[in-house]
Amino acid sequence: MKISFTLNGKQTGVDVSADRKVVEVLREELMLTGTKEGCGAGECGACTILVDGRARLSCLMTAAQIEGRSITTIEGLSQNGGGMHPVQEAFIENGAVQCGFCTPGMVLSAVDLLDKNSDPTREQIREGLSGNLCRCSGYVKIVDAVEAAALQIRREKAR
Amino acid sequence: MREVILPGSLEELWRLLSDRPQARVYAGGTDLLVRMYKGLLDPEALICLDRIEELKGVGEQDGCVRIGSCATYGRLVEEPLVRCLPALRKAIGQIGSPLVRNMGTIGGNICTASPAGDTLPPLYAMEAEVELLSREGSRRAPIREFITGPGATCLKRAEILSAVWVKKPQEYNVHHFEKVGLRNALACSVVTMAALLRLGPGGMVEKAAFAWGSVAPTVFSCPEAQEALSGKPLSAASLSRAADLVRNVVRPISDVRADADYRRAVAGNLLLRLLDVAYERKG
Ligand SMILES: Cc1cc2nc3c(=O)[nH]c(=O)nc-3n(C[C@H](O)[C@H](O)[C@H](O)COP(=O)(O)OP(=O)(O)OC[C@H]3O[C@@H](n4cnc5c(N)ncnc54)[C@H](O)[C@@H]3O)c2cc1C
Ligand code: FES
């Protein structure tokens, strides 16, 4: 089945089985390996992508479902305007990355969260990221990073 | 290769369903695709309801809130009308994770008919009705008749769940939902309870409706406990008697998450908490 959609801002087409998992289409057909598959069952969030700006699990979507949609993966987040997204910068600065397997999903969930609430409490950040598991970091630095990114985003808006 | 089709309207859906009687419909896919990708399920074709806007609306009619079956949880917690249904709203806010709530729908939860489905206890306690739609027309049924067993409903072939109707529970002034799981997020329920109470002067229980999840093959109601409390002041003693009645009649199973005795104990204990819940309400 031919599927066309916008991928990281570019019109894209692929020819794949309609019932193929979106995470596989991204990784194996489009070679965008930033999106990870951990559990394949909705429980870890490693496969998080943005679909029309909202965070979704690409391991629980069929290829047919992305027809006509706008998809953002971790590879595309930095392309908007060139530099890194404030959430990505904050993850680096705060040492919120260890092995990095959870990071693309964490970052995209944080982007969705900050889009809805630009001034979340630490508790709201924890709740907002509760679908993304990290086996390395203990989460403290991840929450620090999202707090810092929120501040940075608010500063940029105020300018 | 399996077809996946995304109709954009009900008209198109009926045509697809009559051409492909073996096709399986799905909405968010958070139950169905988990099972399909694990190889537990092998539908000939899939029809995704996600693009049918008519199935996503939330509205109000004759004192009832009508919730479209394909409304996602993420959408429903933001929806002002859902605030009139506090116990349901509490249940929805605790489902899975934000990612699961961005995708999962209330219709999917009802049709999955799991004893651990978190929207079901509040829907049972509020005596919700489901609206079922096919090319031939629509029918309505009480949710407790629609769900016939674990994973079983009386949905007919080429029929879908289009909406759920919930009468605004204005006769109650305490609206409670509690979920006991093994962790805060991404936890399948061990026991849940929805409780609605009308407390009159002196803390007198004028009306009560309870429903439990995960303690029986389907959502469990206990008219005995409701009656035992009605007409009595809400107190540790009256709740404790009602809790004993509940523990005597629930039929829980043991599984990887908890054993039956634990579930039986917790089902009663959740009632005892109502005293705190009601006092908190009064400040
Ligand atoms: C990680 C994870 C965590 C979860 N946590 C919870 C939780 O805490 N509590 C909870 O209750 N559930 C939980 N679930 C289960 C699931 O998310 C919910 O049951 C959800 O409501 C299912 O909705 P859906 O739209 O995704 O269903 P789908 O998977 O799309 O469909 C489920 C079933 O219903 C049928 N169906 C769906 N919509 C219709 C319709 N309109 N008409 C007719 N048939 C229909 C499908 O054929 C299928 O059999 C979790 C799932 C995952 C993956
Ligand atoms: S791979 Fe999708 S949630 Fe784990």
Ligand code: FES
């Ligand atoms: S950094 Fe290793 S899983 Fe999060």
